[in-house]
Amino acid sequence: MSKTVITAEPGIPMVIITREFDAPRDLVFRAHTDPDLLVRWLGPRDLTLTVDRYEVRDGGTWRYVNTDADGNTFGFHGVFHGDPSPDAIVQTFEFEGAPGHVCLQTATLADRDGRTLLRTVSSFQSVEDRDAMVSSGMERGVRDSDERLAGLLAQLQAR
């Protein structure tokens, strides 16, 4: 199965995520822009996603809230820039726990012989913001893995 590739270069306030899906791009686009579909996949299964508003148009605003098993809530909101299309979904993204720290996201969907390559580029205001966002809200336990460490060293070596 295709794998999610996350690139977060040291010293650069960006994160790039790529993933291929076995579906045509209009369907992948729909899953990203129809709030009834969004709540069925965005986030791990143990978080409940509730969409407050999702105005998919130039200047439209969106807001959704994640609720964990203990009832803790995490709100996020932003604005769409330009009419979202499979060529580009451009939006701002702000975690309400850290107001003023805004991230700009551009998602593009490319046709790959009937499959779809999704590429999401997130630009943060600073490397510190990027690091805080990536490490926040995802505190579930992940085993330390020497394989990952070995992988990082291999990546370092390849540069």
Next chain:
Amino acid sequence: MATDRLSLVFGALADPTRRAILVRLADGEATVAELAAPFSVSQPAISRHLKVLENAGLVSRTRRATARLSRLEAEPLRDVTTWLARYQQFWDQSYERLDDLLGALRASQENNDPEGKPQ
């Protein structure tokens, strides 16, 4: 983990010479002269890089007889990989759910159900 430590580690990793020093130290302890040998930079320059790595907790320095040895400290690198692993897990799980949803939507489209409602 504290973000400021993460910033120090990322700052230290941002330089290609420092990354090469870490890769060399993954093979074992080394002196400044040994670390400088593969590079076209002076030993004082290597010492400055080692200072940055030491501040980030990526390298510790010990003295053996007259030689000053540098050693790789892997723990901060492990923190960095754990940090990414959490984010990776968030998106892995989301996109696996999206795979399932897209499969269900395609199946319902074939059954002429444009709404794609679950079950």
